[in-house]
Amino acid sequence: MITRTRLTVLLAAMATAGGMALAPAAQADEEPPTIRELLDKCDNGTDSCVFHPEGPGTDSMGEAHQVGDSAYNCTPDLQRSSISWADTTGESNSVGVSLSAEYGFAEVFKVSIETSYGHTWESSHTETDTTNVDVRPGEVGWVTRESQMQRVKGTYELHFPDRFHGHYIWYAPFDATGPKPDAPSTKTQHTRPMTEQEKAEHCG
Structure with missing residues (x-):
């Protein structure tokens, strides 16, 4: 659950009869909006909502995990097993929602990533x-996979036509991690001796 945190606020300038002056600070809300509540207003009650990426994206490898079934060799000979698998890599972000959904801030985010980095965002x-x-006699073999991931962080700048929780402009920090487009993953083959329980279950 996203905790309620106070965000950096910039007060908009407003015209008066005597010229330009800063709008007076409104009394602070006891319950300021959460980041999710702010982003739900992106293109849904705002004059503008813009995502400003913070520097280049960061590349990393995802967690290694098994894909496909395990191959048990109960024969006295070396066996080559063909393990077929399908594996899906998803995204995560600081708000905890899918960027594949039709949220206003999701669309703003995707357009900003394409404009800033020259490629699309993959949810x-x-x-x-x-x-x-290749599995030796009395052993079990399996395959693990690691996906190439990218992390992007930045700030949403939201402008409201009327005061929202006391202010015209809000800033909401946001970061997301997802599979890197068109990047190959790393596959690794593993083997180890079967346990006695595995021998009983698969070779009995």
């Missing part, structure tokens, strides 16, 4: 393959 990517594993 999920599915890869399918068949990987060969």
Whole structure:
């Protein structure tokens, strides 16, 4: 759950009969809006909503995890097993919602990423393959996969036609991690001796 935090606020200038003057600060809300509440207003009650990326994206490898079934060799000979698998890599973000949904801030985010980095944002990517594993007698083999990921962080700038929780302008920090477009993943073959329980279950 997103905790309620006070965000950096910039008060908009407003015209008066005597010229330009800063709008007086409104009394602080006891319950200021959450980041999610602010972003729900993006293009849904705002004059403008813009995502400002903070520097280049950061690349990393996702967590290694098994894909496909395990291959048990109950024979006295070396066996080459073909393990077929399909694996989907999803996204995560600081708000905890899917950017594939039709949220105003999601569309603003995707357009900003494409404009700033020259590629689209992928909310999920599915890869399918068949990987060969050489399994020695009495052993079990399996395949793990690591996806290339990208992390982007920045700030949404929201302008409201009327005061929203006391202010015309709000800033909402946001970061997201998702599969890097068109980037190959890392597949690794593993083997180890079967346990006695595994031998009883698969070779009995």
